[in-house]
Structure formats: structure tokens, C-alpha cells
Amino acid sequence: MFVRRAIDHYLKGKRSRRDVTRFLETHPDLDRLAERIADEIREGRYRDTRITYFNRVEPISGKHRVIGRESVRHQIYDHVAVMALQPLFDAKVGRWQTASIPNRGTIDARRAIKRWTRERSSKWFVKLDVRKYYPSIDRPTLKAMLTRDVGDPILLRLVFHLIDRYQGDNGLNIGSYLSQWLANYYLSHAYHWIESPAMTIERTSRRTGEITRRRLITHQLWYMDDLLLIGTSKRDLKIAARRIVRYLKDALKLDVHEEWNCKRLDLEPIDMVGYTFRPHGRVNIRSGVFLRARRTFNRARRRPMTEQLARRCCSYYGYLRNSDSIRYRRRHRIDHTMRRATRYLSTQHRKENPMLQTVSSLEPLEEVSYYPRGDGLADIRIRRNITTVMHGDGETAWTEYTADEAYTIRDLTEQEAIEQADSIWLDCVQASKSDSQRLAGLEASSLDQDEALAEIYQLLSGGGKHEQSQ
Secondary structure, eight states: OHHHHHHHHHHTTTTTSHHHHHHHHHOOOHHHHHHHHHHHHHHTOOOOOOEEEEEEEOTTTOOEEEEEEEOHHHHHHHHHHHHHHHHHHHHHSOTTBOSSSTTOSHHHHHHHHHHHHTSTTOOEEEEEEBTTHHHHOOHHHHHHHHHHHOOOHHHHHHHHHHHHTSSSSSSOOBTOHHHHHHHHHHHHHHHHHHHSGGGEEEEEOTTTOOEEEEESOSEEEEETTEEEEEESOHHHHHHHHHHHHHHHHHHSOOOBOSOOOOEETTTSOEEETTEEEEGGGEEEEOHHHHHHHHHHHHHHHHSOOOHHHHHHHHHHHHHHHTTTOHHHHHHTTHHHHHHHHHHHHHHHHHHHSOEEEEEEESSOOOSEEEEEOTTSOEEEEEEEEEEEEEEEOSSOEEEEEEEEEEEEEESOOHHHHHHTHHHHHHHHHHHHSOHHHHHHHHHHHHHHHHHHHHHHHHHHTTHHHHHHHO
16 A cells, blocks of 8 residues: 555654654554545545744854654644655656765766866856755745646645744745655746856857857756856856846746856865865865864763764764874774774664564574674673474484574673573563564563452452352
């Protein structure tokens, strides 16, 4: 079922979230939930589409943004709408629109710009930035585009309802899965307009009178509302930038920041997607990002590793690995620190999430296996229900040993692990259960208790004597 696939897509990687866990406890049967949501969409009876808003300050830019947190049911509606609109988005969104699109993120943009800066025709560039893009999107214009491109009235009704739930009379919700796709779809009209003959110019030769037509730019790249234009001529690039600003104003009702200038690539690098790009494909990290990355790895090298510090190392390592910083990484042993961070996160995950599995071996299995680690902890494997299975086809025969195994990491000695094997096993089994499974277990235990109390009351009332006399 289509809606069920949308629910599975939404739940991927989100089952541990508190609001999602509570929602799944209320709706344990996902097939039934999918049927209900399909009926709601078909009939236009949408439930629980509330949005709560909070302010957030961006750590790098310092910008204040209003973020909308949608309910779980609202997010499922978003995924259903996006999956239904995916053929439209695939057809309309341009190749070099590189934000909030799978496999078209920062790395894809970095590769493209690096390749373009190697070309001899890449001499000048200009950056344009749409002012407050998400709040400035004109809803009537967006709805008119969708009405023209989408023929399903049920799908249109769903999308329009979700758009109208956003705060205010204009704009889209920052933080919505549907909004990020609609934002790219909205700007795709500008992308294709730039690729059209509108971005060409005719020139007449003074000597021969010959009329030639050429493009004003050689490359364009959008990172959501940030636009990069690359060309060979400063004059042509200025003409192109003015035309684009006018088109965004007239057709899409968007304003562009006025502080833009055409710059020569060999004198000033392109500052885009957290990197700086120079001629011949040289890529460095933006100075602000590099300073924060250096500070993070210095702290990780000098201090004990923490979860927050390890996650920050993983975040900044991507910038270092995808830039020309190999000598810096070797000099400061960045890769070594990164391995410490990943090992710490893996250990924490295993400590918090013990693994239960069924194992098999050709060698006899022990009830407790103990493997000390270099960090003072130990890998402990507790096995239960060990069985022996004989295999043979008449000529060859072999023995296979199977068991249920719990794997965890503890700060215990081998003797303590052996003595506490039963309690460790129960802890691992309990930790591996979901909240809904724990709730069901509590309900079952309370039911058994009620049945036992009922039997006791029956005996006290004389039911037992009556049965005995009979």
C-alpha cells in the first residue's frame, strides 16, 4: 500500500524519538493506521495537523529563524504528499539545485564547483541571495503552479491543506519535509528560465556586421536560495544578474539582497557551501568553519572524549576530508582523533543498546565469554538455550552449536561477569524491548494478578469447599 510505504519511509531512523514512540504506542498496528490515513486523505478529514513554533539562532550566521515543529500525523501527511509528488519534483527540479535533495547536498555542490573552476572559461562569478526565502514564498503563485502541474484533485486538496496550516498568510514552514521540496520546486522555475534563451544576448560585429548569439553565463548552481553564477565576461555576468533579479521579483515575488558584485576568480575565491574555491580546482575550508574544526579537534586530543565532543569531531571531519587539508590532517593526527571519536560513539551505542541475536558455531559455545578491551571495559557475551545439532548426509557429518546471545560492554572483571551472568542477561533482554512491548508485558502481568486475586476470593467465599465435597 502506498500510504504504508510512506509511513515506513517516515519512521526510518525516527522510532527512538519520544513523540514517535508515544504515537506508535497509541497506533501499534501500522497497516490499520495506513488504512485510516488513506481514508482521511480520500475524504478530506485531516486530523491532528497542529504545528508548534519556536525561535532558533543559527550557530554560524547568527540569523534568527522561526522553526515549526509538526505533529507526527502531520509529518506522515507530508511524506505521503512528497511521495505522490515525487515524479513532478524529479521532472521539474534542476540538476544543479543542490539543497534538501537526496544525493545532492554539500558534497555534490563542492564537486561541481571544483570542476568548473578548472575550466579556462571560468573567469568571473557572482553570488545572489534571496532575502528571507521561506517566509517570502508567495502561496497563491505556488498554488497556481501546482494546479497547473498536478491533475489529481485529492492530492491537490491535501497539499493545499498542509500549506494553509503554516503560520501567516504567506511563506512556507521551516522544518517541514514537504516545505523543503516545495521550496526547490518553486525556484525550479527560475532555474529553467536561466537555462532558456532568455539568458542569451545578441552581439553585432562592427567590422563585419555579423550577428552572433551567446550565453551570458557558463554555469549556475543553487544551494536552496543561494545562487552562484560563473561566466567569462564581467559585463555579461552583470547583465545576467540584473535579469535574474528582475525575473525573481516579477514572476516569483522574491527579493534579492542588493549587496552583490561580480568578482574575478583569480583575485577572490568563491565562498560557497562552507568551502572556498580557487582556480585550478583548489578547495579550502571557509575560515570560520576551519577555526571551529581546529578548536574541536584540539579539545578532543587534550581532553577525555565525550559524546558531544565525538559528534562534533564527526561533523567537522567531513569538511577536512573533502578539502585540500591532507598535510594539516597528518601534522595534527586528525585521522587518529577521528578513530577515537567513532570508537567512543560505537562503544556508547553498544552500552546503551545491548544486542540480542542468535548465533551458531562449529566450536562448542560457552555460557559466558569475556574479552577485555584497552579502555578498561570488556566485551561480554552471555549465551542461553545452547543446543547441539547433528548434520550429515551419509558420507560426512558435523556438529553445529546454536544459542541465544546477548552482547554488551561493561566495566566488570571476568569473575564478576560470570557471577552476574543471569542479571546481565535479564538487563539486556529488558533493554532490547521497545516501550510498547514493555507496556504489553505490564498489562499481561496485571491481568495475571487479577486472575490470581479472583481465585483467592473464590476460595475464601467457599467455592473451594464446594468443589472438594463434590
